[in-house]
Each structure stands twice: as structure tokens, then as C-alpha cells.
Amino acid sequence: MAAATRSPSHAQDHILAERKRREKLSQRFIALSSIVPGLKKMDKASVLGDAIKYVKHLQEKIKQLEEQTKKRTVESVVLVKRYHLPADDDSNSSSNDDDDSKSNVEKAGCCSDSTLPEIEARASERDVMIRIHCEKQPGVLAKVLTEVESLHLSIVNSSVMPFGNSTLDITIVAQVTN
């Protein structure tokens, strides 16, 4: 009951240990206050409080930035996922098979990153613009135009440009039909 910590020698150990612990905490406080910008009060409570606010602020900012970058890609890619160009069911698609053996190699080589096709769509009133950057394939334009026209859209203008050796850039402007 009376004396819990008996040996007087180990008592100083306790003091020393506690001293070390406090010093470690102080260092952490200093370190924390050094990375939190705009700190006015340097007392512990304020450091903790401002650090909490700061962390919440950073988390919010990250969430915004991530949503922002997400949207920029999703807006452009969502159509690709839904109508990923229907596979060749046409029997006459083989008409161009022997056309150019070299192009097959380049198809696999160039722009091999799976980011293609890139599809971008934007709308203004009744006008819709669709821009597609895809691999050069026979019949793509017809397929795309058919797809577009089947979506209550009437083609107003279209353009296909070869770019590089193996890619096409298709730009289409259409109007929503009533």
C-alpha cells in the first residue's frame, strides 16, 4: 500500500524514461507545426487544432481534384465502353484482307497503348459533335456513321483524316432529330 516503486535506483529510470517520452512528444509537435502552413499560435492545442483543420482541408482538396480528373476522362470514354464498336459480322469485311500486309504489323506496333479509341463528345443546343481518334480500319467510318444515325442523330458534316501511319481522326457534327 505504502510504497509501490521501491528501489530508489530504478526510480530515476522512471524519471529518465518519462523525460525522454516528453522530449519525443515535443519533437513531434515541432515537426507537425513545421509542416502546417499559416500557423499563428504555436501552443500545443492550437497546433493540434490547426493540424486537424488542415488535414480536413487537404482531404477535401484531394477529393475535388480526383473527381475533376475522373470526369475529364469518363466523359470521353463512357461511350466507348457502352458501344464498343460492334465486331465485324459482315461477310465482306475480308475483302481488304490481302490489301497491305505491312499495315497489320503497324497496327500492333504503333499506338499500342490501349487508350485508343478516344471518343470525345460535346453538345450545344441541338448540335452534337463527336470526335474519334482510333486505329485505321477499313469500314470504321461507315460503322460509326451508322451507329450515330441510329441514335436520333442526323449527320450534318463529317471528316476523316489519316494521322500517322495507323490512326484516323474522325470528326462528326450531327443534330438531334425530333
Next chain:
Amino acid sequence: MAAATRSPSHAQDHILAERKRREKLSQRFIALSSIVPGLKKMDKASVLGDAIKYVKHLQEKIKQLEEQTKKRTVESVVLVKRYHLPADDDSNSSSNDDDDSKSNVEKAGCCSDSTLPEIEARASERDVMIRIHCEKQPGVLAKVLTEVESLHLSIVNSSVMPFGNSTLDITIVAQVTN
């Protein structure tokens, strides 16, 4: 020298105040530990340490995200800043004024955000593609083509599409000249 805290009644005030201060600190510690994810140890030193690491991590992440989003716009806009399309020195720019009174209203309404013109450029080998989404102005295409040709680029293909009432979408493919 001997006794600093004299009055025994106010001594309890001191105790109470210190008690309150400690409680406030404890609350802050709990609050901080609650917003730092993946905390294993809940002791004060660890909370502070992990909070420091977490803050640094967030700061780094934000820096990356901001650079990432910066680049996506800078890549597209840098040309606009350097060669911001020369102002209209043409006197016949008013030729379309009486064309359609309704379109003026829509001009102000649609796409009024000052993000135009949008310029996107990409390169593949010697090919360069330039896409410009800008306001409809007489002579823009010629100006742009002249600008492009003055940059060691020879025009391979170009296309202009009206989109909406007041904007144009210009797509140009050019090749680097030796």
C-alpha cells in the same frame, strides 16, 4: 521564494484549469487520430508521427494531382498564349451583322465561358495534328493555316466544321518540313 501559490482556495482553480487544458488536448488528439486513416497504435507519439507522415503524403499527392491537371490544360493552351490569334484588322467583319437577330442572343448564351479557343495538338513521327475549337470569325481558318505554315509545317489536310451557332471546329494535319 518559499511558497509561490499562497491562497489555498485559488490553488484548486489552478488544478481545475490544468485539468481542463489536458482534457482539451485529449479531445484534439482523439479528433486528429479519427481523421488519420490506417492508425495502428493509438498512443500520442504514434498519432503525432503518423499524422505528420499522413500530412506529408497528402501534400505530395496534391502536388502531383495539380501538376497533372495543369499539364493537361497547359499542353492545350500554351499555343494560344504565345500566338493569341492576331486581332481582326479586316474591315468586312460586320458583313454578317444583320444575318439573324436570334443568333446573337444565342451567341451570348451558348459557350459564353471564356475557355475558348481550345487548342489541342498531338504529334506522331513527323505528323502533327492541331485541333482548334473557337468562336466563328471570318478569316480564322486562313489565319490559322498561315500561322501553322510559318512553323516549319506543311498542311496535309484541313477541315472546318460549324458547331452550334457561334463556334467552329478546325482540324488540321500537317507534317514537319526538313
Next chain:
DNA sequence: TCGAACACGTGAAAC
């Protein structure tokens, strides 16, 4: 003279 903030030594609880 208050009030706030801090570091210290100490006893106890947790593992």
C-alpha cells in the same frame, strides 16, 4: 493580479 501555457516528477494501469 489574474490567466494561460508549459515541463516536471510521480503513481498507477496495460501489455
Next chain:
DNA sequence: TGTTTCACGTGTTCG
């Protein structure tokens, strides 16, 4: 069994 961590009361300093 130690080692670690905590909360407490206290003395002291600063504005």
C-alpha cells in the same frame, strides 16, 4: 517481470 504510456498535481514563467 519490466517497459511503456498515461493522467494527475504542482511550480514556474510570460503577457
